[in-house]
Amino acid sequence: MIALHGIHQTYAGPQGPVHALRGIDLEVRAGEIFGVIGRSGAGKSSLVRTINLLNRPTQGRVLVNGQELTALNGAGLRAARRDIGMVFQHFNLLSSRTVYDNVALPLELAGATRGEIRARVLPLLELVGLQALADRYPAQVSGGQKQRVGIARALASRPRVLLSDEATSALDPETTRSILALLLQIQRELGLTVVLITHQMQVIKQVAQRLAVMEAGQIVEQGETLQVFHQPAHEVTQRLLDDVVPRELPAPVLARVRALLGDQPTPDARLLRLVFAGRGAEQPLLSDLVRRFGLDLNIVHGQIDEVQGHPFGTLAVLAHGQAPQREAALGHLRDAGVRVEEVACA
Known part of the structure; x- marks a missing residue:
């Protein structure tokens, strides 16, 4: 479903070029939840934003559902992005719009009619458990509910891929579990391919079938989640696993x-x-x-x-x-x- 080939990303920095991604090769299978984990600055967010070309890579090819996004511009790229929803860490909701209207926004921008919008938004609000809060504003709902609005909005255009960029890192543990359970439910019911960016092995453990570990803009290890937990091959992976299963005895x-x-x-x-x-x-x-x-x-x-x-x-x-x-x-x-x-x- 997703294939990244030879991805490099270089930014101009005050001290010279910043190499955010260095030769990334990655394949994500259709219908799986794939986790990408690493500490802050490892390149996770840069990686996920190349998948929908919010960040166009300096070098390399991005393919989603067999289509090469890096060969597209303008209307072609905008059309391809409708197949890719994205959920953000800080929700990115419009404070002047209700829960309903925030979910409806992508459909409005795509030119859908009022009836089409209603027929799409109401089932999505039911799916994420917010049908009773449709008329509330973001300031009137909790952090977990804001993230549910963000998920519903990301699903509005019926994407085949859902990107989640640290979607649970601003939430408390109980709310995190409920959001992860919702993502699992959505993935199973809608058959989505989900790429989950996180710095927490607890999150990976709960939902990701496979994972990639990043450090300094590179993938240092990847594989089936259970196998990586059992036999970590890289020191970076082991340090991340220490948050779940510490090596050092108390x-x-x-x-x-x-x-x-x-x-x-x-x-x-x-x-x-x-x-x-x-x-x-x-x-x-x-x-x-x-x-x-x-x-x-x-x-x-x-x-x-x-x-x-x-x-x-x-x-x-x-x-x-x-x-x-x-x-x-x-x-x-x-x-x-x-x-x-x-x-x-x-």
């Missing part, structure tokens, strides 16, 4: 481990961090380690979550056993799809 946990080991730690004890995902989280692996390999295990820390409907979690265990049995047990875990890391507890 100091009180390490203190408890040192207390369990005592003043004379045994060479047969190892503190292990086990990362489970998918099938590895559904097997009785710890009991296998005890029964088959004769290890003694103390669970000292852990958390279980879900990524795209699949279990995902980590456990920190203090494993006691002789080296051959311990190494065989770790091989068994890895064969079962569990990531194993040894943690220093000194």
